[in-house]
Amino acid sequence: MKNLIIIIITFLISIAGFSQNKFGNPEVDPIQIQQKYADWWPYQSKKIMLSRDFTALDADSKEISKESFLNELVNTNYIPIRLESNDSIIYYKLFKILPKADTSIKATINQEAFDAYKNFKMEGTPFPKFSFTDLDGNLVSNETMKGKIIVIKCWYIHCAACIKEFPEVNALAAKYKDRKDIVFLSLAEDTPEQLKTFLARKPLSYSVIPNMKIYMNETLQLNAFPTHFILNKEGVIAKVLPNYKSLEVALEKESKL
Structure with missing residues (x-):
């Protein structure tokens, strides 16, 4: 009986080990x-x-x-x-x-x-309908962006983490500059005047939409910045991401679909 108990215990330990090592x-x-x-x-x-x-x-x-x-x-x-x-x-x-x-x-x-x-x-839900005008006076809307992968960065001037990743997101935009089906937008809380002064010192290679604080807080209900969205070509949210590192991985996958 004692030997049987030992055998059972040994078997259970080996099963537990296999469950761990399997992955x-x-x-x-x-x-x-x-x-x-x-x-x-x-x-x-x-x-x-x-x-x-x-x-x-x-x-x-x-x-x-x-x-x-x-x-x-x-x-x-x-x-x-x-x-x-x-x-x-x-x-x-x-x-x-x-x-x-x-x-x-x-x-x-x-x-x-x-x-x-x-x-x-x-993720998997439609991105809220939008119609914005960027700092260059271009209309950006669900209709004008139809059939494109849209990368959106949500940020504001005094967000240190948002600014710190500018070099990386600029490099990411440059990497996909020949992909006409991928668009890079940014929603910023700040006014056009504030943004133009700031971006003259720290350029961002995204189309920049000003005065988006209410939209980001109430429509998107964001409480952390930066937040990145990837929308698929049907306007559905494919990914919501907290930083450049996650964005790079997700966009590489989405761009191949």
């Missing part, structure tokens, strides 16, 4: 990484993009929906860790936050996941 091992130690916020944040900010397409795994390495994965991060005590993988599929797995972990980690994860969940729920 790959964690690329960092899930326990060690959550000891200090200063150690965890560089990993989180560089390796975890909750806005991207990924295969979501729960704490038992079972596949779950992205919506369920984000819900767990918002409402419970988990951190996401990427698993090592040789294929092109990205695997994120939930790991329990330990009682002695830095409390700032949980707070930051909850907020990032809340924003990611809100953005995720917008």
Whole structure:
């Protein structure tokens, strides 16, 4: 009987190990990484993009929906860790936050996941109808943009994170400059006068729409900046993204569809 129990326990351990290794091992130690916020944040900010397409795994390495994965991060005590993988599929797995972990980690994860969940729920819905005039006097509307992929950057002059990514988004616009079916727009809170003065010092290679504060706050209900949208050629929101890094990955995928 004792030998039978040992055999059963060994079998269960091997099954648990297979469930983990089937998708790959964690690329960092899930326990060690959550000891200090200063150690965890560089990993989180560089390796975890909750806005991207990924295969979501729960704490038992079972596949779950992205919506369920984000819900767990918002409402419970988990951190996401990427698993090592040789294929092109990205695997994120939930790991329990330990009682002695830095409390700032949980707070930051909850907020990032809340924003990611809100953005995720917008994807697949039609972008609100619009008719804007940019700083050069050009009319920009759903009708004039029909049949094009539209990349939209939402920002304002005093948003440091928005300005910091100007070189990267300008390079992205340059990369796709020969794609006549891809348009780069930006919605800014500020007045035309403020924007013209600011952009003379820090150019942005997007068509810039001024006075968009009410539209972004009330129609789009944004609470984080920058926020990027990718609209497909049918005017449906394909992706909502928090930064240039996520935007670059998503646009490369959308541009090939």
